[in-house]
Amino acid sequence: MxxxxxxxxxxxxxxxxxxxxxxxxxxxxxxxxxxxxxxxxxxxxxxxxxxxxxxxxxxxxxxxxxxxxxxxREPTITHPSEDKEIFTADAANSALRGTYEIAVSDLASGSRIETDNGAFNSSADKVLTDGLGKATMTFKINNTGDSFSVEVTQDMSLAELREKINNNSDNFGVNANIIDTGTAIGGAKLVFTSDVTGTGNNLVIVNDGNRTELDKLTTTNSTETITNLSPVKNASNAKATIDGIPVESATNEFENTIQNVSFEVSSVSPLDTDGVTRKTSTLEIGYxxxxxxxxxxxxxxxxxxxxxxxxxxxxxxxxxxxxxxxxxxxxxxxxxxxxxxxxxxxxxxxxxxxxxxxxxxxxxxxxxxxxxxxxxxxxxxxxxxxxxxxxxxxxxxxxxxxxxxxxxxxxxxxxxxxxxxxxxxxxxxxxxxxxxxxxxxxxxxxxxxxxxxxxxxxxxxxxxxxxxxxxxxxxxxxxxxxx
Structure with a gap:
């Protein structure tokens, strides 16, 4: 079985x-x-x-x-008022110990350009109406090499030009805005401001094709031999005094003005009781x-x-x-x-x-x-x-x-x-x-x-x-x- x-x-x-x-x-x-x-x-x-x-x-x-x-090294800052910070500071390890009295009189700024009174009545005004086709405007800072160009087409409005400038991918810090003065004399003004600070760093706007209608929007012609618009505000340096010694910087950051110490200003120092002298902040560099x-x-x-x-x-x-x-x-x-x-x-x-x-x-x-x-x-x-x-x-x-x-x-x-x-x-x-x-x-x-x-x-x-x-x-x- x-x-x-x-x-x-x-x-x-x-x-x-x-x-x-x-x-x-x-x-x-x-x-x-x-x-x-x-x-x-x-x-x-x-x-x-x-x-x-x-x-x-x-x-x-x-x-x-x-x-x-x-x-x-540890920077210690005492400002004239606890409610307002005038600057911040950093110190390298090689910085020497010391105490400094610093007063800020001016912040660094970029330039500002405005179109003339009556150049445009409103933001809807046409920029090019001469029938000659498109043109270009170049925005640049000669001292820095920053540059970008904007194409201006026929019948483009002032508002459209503003947007094209602001949205340009190569824009290095130029802002265009329209201010309506509300008066027949002033009309609408196109205002250009530049973020590039420092004396000599004014914004330059070139009329590349020397189109007559663009003269009222530019600072110079294609060869930069003729002046159209002039800045209403020039680019300028930040200014301060360190222990009474005047110092300047193209930006709001002062690097190595004090050896191995940098400080960045954000506000001007308040005036003393005499209405002229700036109050100082105390910067101490210690361990x-x-x-x-x-x-x-x-x-x-x-x-x-x-x-x-x-x-x-x-x-x-x-x-x-x-x-x-x-x-x-x-x-x-x-x-x-x-x-x-x-x-x-x-x-x-x-x-x-x-x-x-x-x-x-x-x-x-x-x-x-x-x-x-x-x-x-x-x-x-x-x-x-x-x-x-x-x-x-x-x-x-x-x-x-x-x-x-x-x-x-x-x-x-x-x-x-x-x-x-x-x-x-x-x-x-x-x-x-x-x-x-x-x-x-x-x-x-x-x-x-x-x-x-x-x-x-x-x-x-x-x-x-x-x-x-x-x-x-x-x-x-x-x-x-x-x-």
Whole structure:
């Protein structure tokens, strides 16, 4: 007879027996693979975590290792009135400390051109009616080279010309507008204003084809030898005094008028009580102590985040109930911690401060940085930091930025060594991912072995089932024969 399912012929629970034997074979191996995979995934996660923290710290020290980012100057401005800002200022790190009295008498302006009284009655007036076809007008600033041209067609209205000027894609800052004077004498005036400021930068409007009707809209003919319209307002410079010395700028920004300092004016200074003299604003260029202190404290905090993560990941549980860290006792992370401590505890010969200790920053017994508020005889960390910011501002920069010994320079190179694509952490991550891939391969091979093993078991117990079934049939036949 043919048995389709184990145990059908014999009545024995052979199918359950095969399942139990398969589970007994599968579970220990699967448990080992699961444990191994869990450890590898925890390792990959932990490596990614510490790599991310080191990358963030690398960005922090990358800013600090450049003198331009740490040795900042802070402009402080006091205006005659808190309600009105006369100018703003910026200072390069090379700017010298100093105080300046600044008064602004004029803002820079562009030129303004208007058509003559009665040249047009309304915005609907036609510009060209001579029947000679289209013409062009060129708008330019001779000193700057800015230029664009507008095509004027027959029967174009004054309003249409205005829109064509304003919407020209090459327009460098010319605005056309129509003002209706409301009088027969004034009529409608087309007004041109230019954003290009500075003495000598007047707007020039050229009648390219010397069309008579365009003379009343332009400043000169095609050869620029004849004057048609003249600016009603010339382009002019911004004017100010610095400690009583007159200064000018073609724009509202004064760059390097004070060496390595720029300031941009937005309003003229108010008049003093005599109605003539301008009140001054005080510009003080000093060290950006607050900004640098923030950078130092952020540096301490970011360093400690790395150390805290390393401790958490490498710890051993203090009891059977407390789990070990994902990388308990890992030599790579211990090496990172030791290398970081070696750098922050080192000396910098080119800075008179010598080390972070003189800046008030110390390594404590837990391997973390701190700025202690307690005084143990050499001044508290807070006191040393305040003294360094007050008396040794430039030396702080050397402490971090010296190209050979600077702490931020060395920390940047150290963190890059660990976090780059070819760095130690990245290599370790790739090795762990390879191990995880191998586990996947092991699972596939194990599944195939289990399929083969199941087939062997089923074949074996199928024969048993069939044998028992035949014996049962024979027994039944004998019993029947014996009656």
């Amino acid at each position: 043919t048995i389709q399912s184990l145990g059908v012929g014999s009545g024995l629970a052979l199918d359950d027996l095969v399942t139990q034997l398969l589970n007994a074979e599968r579970e220990p191996k699967e448990a080992r693979l699961n444990d191994k995979e869990e450890r590898i995934e925890a390792e990959i996660s932990a490596l990614g975590q510490i790599k991310s923290k080191l990358s963030d710290f690398k960005d922090t020290v990358d800013e600090m290792r450049r003198d331009s980012d740490i040795n900042g 950006d102590r607050k900004g640098l202190e923030t950078k130092i404290r952020d540096f301490v905090d970011n360093y400690n985040k790395i150390i805290a993560d390393i401790k958490s990941l490498t710890r051993y549980g203090e009891s059977d109930l407390e789990e070990d860290g994902a990388l308990a006792g890992d030599s790579l992370l211990r090496g990172i911690s030791n290398s970081l401590a070696s750098v922050v505890g080192s000396s910098v010969d080119n800075s008179s401060l010598g080390s972070l200790f003189a800046l008030g920053v110390e390594l404590n017994s837990d391997g973390e940085l701190e700025i202690p508020a307690t005084d143990f005889g050499l001044g508290s960390g807070t006191e040393r930091l305040e003294a360094a910011l007050e008396d040794n501002f430039d030396e702080i920069a050397k402490l971090f930025t010296d190209e050979n010994q600077g702490i931020a320079v060395r920390l940047f190179e150290l963190t890059k060594e660990y976090t780059s694509y070819s760095g130690l952490i990245s290599l370790r991550e790739r090795a762990a991912k390879d191990d995880k891939d191998q586990i996947a391969d092991e699972r596939e091979r194990f599944d195939l072995r289990m399929l083969n093993y199941e087939q062997i078991l089923r074949d074996r117990y199928l024969n048993l089932d069939q044998t028992v079934a035949r014996l049962n049939q024979t027994g039944s036949a004998l019993l029947a024969a014996l009656g």
